[in-house]
Amino acid sequence: MSTTSIFLFLFSSLFIFLTTHSKSIPHITSPYLSPATISANYDAMVKNFKIFIYKPNPPFTFDSPVQSLFYTTLLDSDLATNNTDEAHLFFVPFPPDLTTRSVARLIRTIRSEFPYWNRTLGADHFYLSCAGIGYESDRNLVELKKNSIQISCFPTPDGKFIPHKDITLPSLASSHAPTSNASRFLGYVRSNWVKESTLVNELRTNPEFLVESEPSTPRIYAERLSSSKFCLFEYGGGDISGIAEALRFGCVPVVIADRPIQDLPFMDVLRWQEMALFVGKSGGAKKLKRLLVRACWERHDQMRGLGMAAGHHLAWNAPPQSFDAFHTLIYQLWLRRHTIRYVRRESA
Structure with missing residues (x-):
């Protein structure tokens, strides 16, 4: 076989390989899992979503920039409401260095002083903890961990994240724009x-x-x-x-x-x-x-x-923009606004 014939054979084989495999890969144009419904759901969220925020005593600040940005943006947004009758979810803020015993005491106080926790055992509540909350035997911590929505930093330590319930924060990104799109x-x-x-x-x-x-x-x-x-x-x-x-x-x-x-x-x-x-x-x-x-x-x-x-x-923006990191995280909370009660995990 001549060199030209060998070249044509190899070229044809490569062409067939690429063509065959390219047809097996579906052409997807949207980055969304539900492209047909996301716009309507997002518009409904912007129009209707309300969150009641428990007032921390004493006031505190988060030690993570992305947590602080989320918290301050939520406080300043139209989502926050003092009318608990119109609230879809309830936010329980607490300091990042609070011990598990103190967190349990906080939930016990919320349970006794407010009527909202006991209605769903905390399933319409959420909290912000960069490292996440682990499994504890205290009833208040069990309900917080198993029922409430946890917002943590990505990645969350092993064993401190429940899929389909919990949410992670994207990290703060660089503001520098790339100067070249050529792949070297x-x-x-x-x-x-x-x-x-x-x-x-x-x-x-x-x-x-x-x-x-x-x-x-x-x-x-x-x-x-x-x-x-x-x-x-x-x-x-x-x-x-x-x-x-x-x-x-x-x-x-x-x-x-x-x-x-x-x-x-x-x-x-x-x-x-x-x-x-x-x-x-x-x-x-x-x-x-x-x-x-x-x-x-x-x-x-x-x-x-x-x-x-x-x-x-x-991308995090200050002030926030439509469907940026802050609003996409809020959108995930909106999708979880229907209360779900989780069964307590049995000990091994």
Whole structure:
């Protein structure tokens, strides 16, 4: 067989492979799980949603900037009401350093001084705790943990998040805009994103990957996000808080984890499975690169487009804007406004 024939055969085989696989990937244009209903539901929320906020005594401030921003924005919003008859949900604020015993005492006080908790055993209440609340034997903490909506920081420590009930806060993102949209690297690994040293060492010698040894400035960070096709994160080991920022800047997140992730921000609103890759820890750099190259052929552009379309939902603004991180979080609360009582977890 001549060289030309071999070339044509290989080209035809590659064309058939790409064509066949591209047809197997559905063309998705919306980043939403329910694109047909989200607009109407959001409009109803803006028009009707009301939240009663218990007054903390004494007043306090949150130690996390994203928690503080959410709290102050809620206090200043039209959502807050002093009319408990029109309230859909009740917010229980307490200091981040409050002991579990003190939290239990707070719920006991709310139970005895107000009639609202006992109507649903706290299922129409929510609270803000960056680290989350664990399982305790005290009745007040059990009802708080099992019935009330927890808003925590992402990622939440293992065992302190209940899927389909609890919510996580997207991290505060960089305000720097990217200066280039040209992809120069297949993958980007920031110094604190992946702790698995063997994988990082293998990627460091590959010129298709940008492995950052030291933290970069916000502007350089934005440029590296926008010039990379994929951004690598390790769930449970590295710092995964930058995943929302990667989406906003057009770098498709690759999350390395050996178990399903259930506490991603806005999981009941956004199509995370269509905007990010989730891969296991086994296989090393060769397997990872093979998966990324295949994803480039099959659906990288679609994933990047969906991620950037969802980006404004993950951005915090002051003052808040329509459907930004604050309003998307409030929208998740709106979806949970129908009270649900959870059965107490039986001890092993």
